Amino acid sequence: MNENPGTAMETVIEPTRGGHLVPWRELYGHRDLLWLLVWRDIASRYKQTLLGPLWFVVQPVLMTVVFMVIFSRVARIPTNNVPSSLFYFCGLLPWNYFAQTFQSTSSTLVANAGLFGKVYFPRLIVPFSVVISNMATLAIQLGTFLVIYALEKAGPRSASFGMTGTAWMLPLVFIQVGLISLGVGLWIAALSAKFRDFGVLSGFLLQLWMFATPVVFPLTRVPARWYWGAAINPMTFPLETTRLMLLGAGTPTLSLFALSAGTTLAILVGGVLIFQRVEKNFVDVI
Amino acid sequence: MSRPVIEVTNLSKCYRLGAIGVTTLRESLHAWYARKRGNAEGDGQGFWALRDVSFEVQAGEVVGIIGSNGAGKSTLLKILSRITEPTSGRAVLRGRVASLLEVGTGFHPDLTGRENIFLNGAILGMTRAEIRRKFDEIVAFADVQKFIDTPVKRYSSGMYVRLAFAVAAHLEPEILIVDEVLAVGDTIFQEKCMGKMKEASMSQGRTVLFVSHNIGAVQTLCKSSVLLDGGRVVFSGDTQEAVSLYLKKTRPQAVVEDLSNSTRSGTGEARITRIRFENDAGVPQTHFRMGEPMNIVVGARFNSAVENPTLGINIVTDTGIRVADCRSSHYNVKIGRTEGLIEYRMRIDPVLLYPRTYTAEPWVADAGGLADFDWVRNAASFVVTSGPNFKSGANVNTHHGIAFIPTTWSASVPAEAGRR
Numbered sequence: 001m002n003e004n005p006g007t008a009m010e011t012v013i014e015p016t017r018g019g020h021l022v023p024w025r026e027l028y029g030h031r032d033l034l035w036l037l038v039w040r041d042i043a044s045r046y047k048q049t050l051l052g053p054l055w056f057v058v059q060p061v062l063m064t065v066v067f068m069v070i071f072s073r074v075a076r077i078p079t080n081n082v083p084s085s086l087f088y089f090c091g092l093l094p095w096n097y098f099a100q101t102f103q104s105t106s107s108t109l110v111a112n113a114g115l116f117g118k119v120y121f122p123r124l125i126v127p128f129s130v131v132i133s134n135m136a137t138l139a140i141q142l143g144t145f146l147v148i149y150a151l152e153k154a155g156p157r158s159a160s161f162g163m164t165g166t167a168w169m170l171p172l173v174f175i176q177v178g179l180i181s182l183g184v185g186l187w188i189a190a191l192s193a194k195f196r197d198f199g200v201l202s203g204f205l206l207q208l209w210m211f212a213t214p215v216v217f218p219l220t221r222v223p224a225r226w227y228w229g230a231a232i233n234p235m236t237f238p239l240e241t242t243r244l245m246l247l248g249a250g251t252p253t254l255s256l257f258a259l260s261a262g263t264t265l266a267i268l269v270g271g272v273l274i275f276q277r278v279e280k281n282f283v284d285v286i
Numbered sequence: 287m288s289r290p291v292i293e294v295t296n297l298s299k300c301y302r303l304g305a306i307g308v309t310t311l312r313e314s315l316h317a318w319y320a321r322k323r324g325n326a327e328g329d330g331q332g333f334w335a336l337r338d339v340s341f342e343v344q345a346g347e348v349v350g351i352i353g354s355n356g357a358g359k360s361t362l363l364k365i366l367s368r369i370t371e372p373t374s375g376r377a378v379l380r381g382r383v384a385s386l387l388e389v390g391t392g393f394h395p396d397l398t399g400r401e402n403i404f405l406n407g408a409i410l411g412m413t414r415a416e417i418r419r420k421f422d423e424i425v426a427f428a429d430v431q432k433f434i435d436t437p438v439k440r441y442s443s444g445m446y447v448r449l450a451f452a453v454a455a456h457l458e459p460e461i462l463i464v465d466e467v468l469a470v471g472d473t474i475f476q477e478k479c480m481g482k483m484k485e486a487s488m489s490q491g492r493t494v495l496f497v498s499h500n501i502g503a504v505q506t507l508c509k510s511s512v513l514l515d516g517g518r519v520v521f522s523g524d525t526q527e528a529v530s531l532y533l534k535k536t537r538p539q540a541v542v543e544d545l546s547n548s549t550r551s552g553t554g555e556a557r558i559t560r561i562r563f564e565n566d567a568g569v570p571q572t573h574f575r576m577g578e579p580m581n582i583v584v585g586a587r588f589n590s591a592v593e594n595p596t597l598g599i600n601i602v603t604d605t606g607i608r609v610a611d612c613r614s615s616h617y618n619v620k621i622g623r624t625e626g627l628i629e630y631r632m633r634i635d636p637v638l639l640y641p642r643t644y645t646a647e648p649w650v651a652d653a654g655g656l657a658d659f660d661w662v663r664n665a666a667s668f669v670v671t672s673g674p675n676f677k678s679g680a681n682v683n684t685h686h687g688i689a690f691i692p693t694t695w696s697a698s699v700p701a702e703a704g705r706r
Contacts, residue, residue: 120385
């Protein structure tokens with residue numbers, strides 16, 4: 001208990017006017033809650049399933065097999081001369097992390113309406129925790145990737161690919177992916193709290209987005225007149241960079257990085273602002 | 287330094303009618319277009335849930351907030367808990383605040399008791415270090431030592447509520463904001479809640495804001511109260527005065543068609559929609575004579591199919607004492623598979639309540655009667671008047687008790703008296 005009323009904390013409640021600043025200090029004060037939510041996400045995910053973490057291995061492996069059959073064998077889309085299994089799995093690492101985080105963060109408000117209607121804490125804590133907890137899944141999938149990598153290295157095509165010296169910077173790339181999914185997720189979370197249309201739209205958006213990102217095809221195969229489309233997509237750069245770092249088979253450029261960093265920042269700042277705005281009164285409209 | 291700990295100044299909250307509830311993009315675009323063309327139709331009417339509410343609470347005071355359904359109690363609670371923002375005005379809270387609108391907020395069924403204590407504690411605003419320090423105390427208070435590493439979904443409902451309350455009870459805020467819906471569970475548990483609240487204010491000097499329908503609880507806990515009506519402060523001061531004003535205002539009503547503004551709790555799988563009191567001829571009435579029959583008819587909507595729900599109505603006095611918890615399961619009445627709109631009827635014959643005003647609290651729950659789907663507090667009031675139910679023609683009145691117990695009387699000379 002605070003013994004000195006003169007320095008006691010003071011909470012002022014009044015309507016917000018103008019900008020909705022990020023309550024950094026409050027977020028820092030709730031850091032324990034952030035870690036507990038991260039831990040809850042991870043713990044509860046494994047407790048309610050029979051196979052537990054194995055699901056996060058099975059899902060990308062199956063997807064890779066499907067991609068190998070459809071895009072490599074049937075459609076004959078080239079894979080930058082690296083084994084197609086590694087090409088697809090490597091692309092799925094950042095993409096799955098993006099898709100999962102986007103799906104959870106975009107339903108933050110609607111899915112937690114019951115909780116948010118009963119107790120106050122900075123709402124941003126919840127999407128932040130999702131960005132962090134999904135990294136556990138990412139780590140498991142990265143481990144699976146390394147197993148496939150080792151298997152292919154023992155095979156006949158071992159000379160066609162190899163990790164590059166920049167691979168240690170991979171966490172930075174994944175942090176960018178986390179920020180993109182957080183930014184887009186906050187946009188959809190805010191909009192779907194008011195209009196359910198956006199909740200429906202988000203699943204559809206995710207499907208389209210995957211085909212607009214070089215997940216199943218290499219960036220080198222994008223025709224020059226459509227290149228700008230791939231370039232303004234903030235996910236293009238992390239995808240290509242992951243492939244360069246892990247397989248030596250990506251083609252990120254400096255201008256691609258600048259564009260991607262710019263769009264990421266714009267989406268994130270806009271997402272946080274609109275989320276903060278909607279969050280204040282959203283229990284009234286749910 | 288005698289600045290008030292809670293200072294509320296001209297607090298107002300306006301809900302845009304028509305904007306309550308989720309809209310589709312199409313409706314919104316339409317409204318926006320209508321506004322653009324200067325058409326007032328599209329603008330939606332405002333509804334002021336709170337209007338210029340001002341009051342102050344000094345350090346260590348326990349203040350009750352009372353008022354009927356729709357008076358603005360919940361809105362005030364939500365604003366002071368920072369769940370929603372006011373439209374205008376300002377409130378200043380000086381000190382660490384904890385608000386309890388529900389026990390067990392954020393409990394995760396798959397996590398163990400131990401894990402949920404940490405999670406729930408953090409959600410309510412405790413740091414990990416604080417929770418660790420009080421952990422043993424919380425477990426002992428909840429009396430769940432043996433099950434602390436069992437997922438809470440395997441807990442009995444009693445254990446669950448005890449653990450949830452234990453966490454809340456060990457918060458150490460300077461300002462505590464409590465909702466009456468908190469007082470769930472059995473009578474013993476409710477007494478435990480009340481005891482803990484008294485302790486918080488009396489021995490620990492905390493400032494408490496207690497929002498309630500339960501006049502009895504407010505009278506025992508709070509020295510002063512704020513009476514709200516229609517979103518405005520009608521009276522602020524001595525609790526006894528506030529209560530008598532409030533009782534004058536709660537008019538009995540034979541038919542209540544809209545219960546959407548009521549204080550309620552439950553999972554929401556069903557919603558109670560309306561209630562009415564009527565005599566055997568089906569005529570709605572508010573006054574029933576002691577000893578004569580009475581019918582309470584309740585409408586409810588089940589959002590999903592439920593096998594044999596339990597239907598119930600609690601009868602509560604105007605001072606908040608629960609007289610009876612009447613439920614269909616006491617009579618083994620099987621309702622069968624229920625979905626959509628239903629109406630249920632409870633007949634009391636004869637009414638053996640002493641003359642005074644009573645409140646009916648209709649509820650519906652699962653087959654076991656444990657998980658409430660919906661439970662509406664203070665849904666409607668009726669009055670029992672004295673009637674010619676005694677052969678003697680004797681009259682009983684409010685001060686003589688609450689429930690009339692049918693008895694038979696005799697007197698004789700005991701055997702040992704003859705031996706003397």
